[in-house]
Amino acid sequence: MAALSPSDSSRPSRDAAIASAELSAKGRARRRYALVITLRLAILVIFLGLWELGTDTKVIDPFFFSSPSGIGEQIWTWITEGTSQGPLWQQIYVTLEETFIGFFIGAVGGIVAGIILGRNRLLADVFSIYIKIANSVPRVVLGSVFIIALGLGMASKVALAVVMVFFVVFANAFQGVREADRAMIANAQILGASPMQITRTVIIPSAMSWILASLHVSFGFALVGAVVGEFLGAKQGMGLLISTAQGAFNANGVFAAMIILAVMALVIEFIITQIENRVLKWRPAPFSGQGT
């Protein structure tokens, strides 16, 4: 029996071919990225252009649907001259503060409750029915209750943001704890971990990807809670700005406030993603398969 070996073609020429193939693949990837960006910008420009054109030619009534230039002017006025209820920055600051406090309390509460109930079968069985009931109440309605009980100040908005956030985070933390791998828990147990150590070093890290996913969604909910709370009754904030504009039939004002809120949400979403990537750096990157 003779071992056969494939004939050895010239090495340098093959290396050169591989290098040039790699180079052209990189070039293709760059060009595709540029194309995607260009198309995205084109869609934005076309959309805004048609909107503006529509309002100029009165096909779209700017009284109801505003116009890009009107919205721009409104934002500019707010920045330079302030709003009817004080400087724009202060409105943004108030809303953000309510959102953050509500988000923080709701998230911490949800995580703690989720882990405790996830680790304790009896508590979970007893409380699950109440959580289902509480969760089925349309939470925005609670806004009215909070305003009656807590007044027009910050507390009522924070409370609404908390209930918006709590249930989402709780449900995910609970599920994450339940999904923790049995073999992994047994492994930790046999390696010598105490129940406390298991919770800290196995349960919480494995629930972390669930929890972080819920934080993404629930930050948006916290913002909704704060804005709706302000909408229902407040002395300051973006929600009040919208409701004032609505009362004055100022479509520009409503759209302008909406865009400011969207930008706020996007910026914070970006920050949360950064934090998530840092905390979950052990996760395999999508599409890369086996790393090297």
Added chain:
Amino acid sequence: MNVQTAATRKVSPDASAKDAAIAIDDVTLRFTTPDGHMMTAIRDFTMTVARGEFACVVGPTGCGKSTTLNLVTGLLKPTTGTVRVMGNPVTSISRDIGFVFQADALFPWRSVIDNVAAGPLYRGESKKQAYERARDWIARVGLARFEQHYPHQLSGGMRKRVALAQTFINQPKILLMDEPFSALDIQTRTLMQDELLTLWSELKSSVVFVTHDLEEAIALADKVYVLTAGPGTVKSVYQIELPRPRVMAEIRYDTQFVEIARIIWDDLREEVQIGQSRTLETGQ
């Protein structure tokens, strides 16, 4: 049937030995399923593993092979009978036990070195000492250049090496292995078997190794336990008298090995057929 050959003989399971590392004496384990039925996992099960002995457990699918391991860890309690580890009845998870799982049980959010250091850290060792020893064990399984990698960056065989280091760093007197290499390809599996025998010969632990692969069992073991189709009980025990050290890549061509495999397979085949036809009849 004549089972008396040069390299294997049938022995009887015996729980009377006083110095045994593991003594499972006439154990039956039943549990209630969620819909209220009683299930018998194993019945009248007797097994002893002497100190420093390598025992393999083979049997048809679903006969309770893994259950025996969980009895030794204390994660399952016997309905009747007793389980003793190092002479003492099992009450909680003993510090003397190490367990290598079939599935990947590494912590994916920890790097290789953090995974290997987990055991000593759980057991209250100082950080410095734990990481020093972890580094040593990682080097012993040949992964010195991968200390900072995360499990998902390693191949299946490398992850198994990490799992071995993670278990061996606690220097278990008793090593339980639940089909640890079944997910590996055949070449990697042979390498890992050699690796395991080397580590075992240094540490001199008593091993219970569960597998569905009869050849793997014979190649590794001092004693092979053949279980019946579920509810499992010991059908026969074979003493394997192949000389050590054994080389995994060669041993399967050894004439004695082939002879032993034929004898035990004759015994095991019946049970596999029973298990299979029962599964097909009941549809479970």
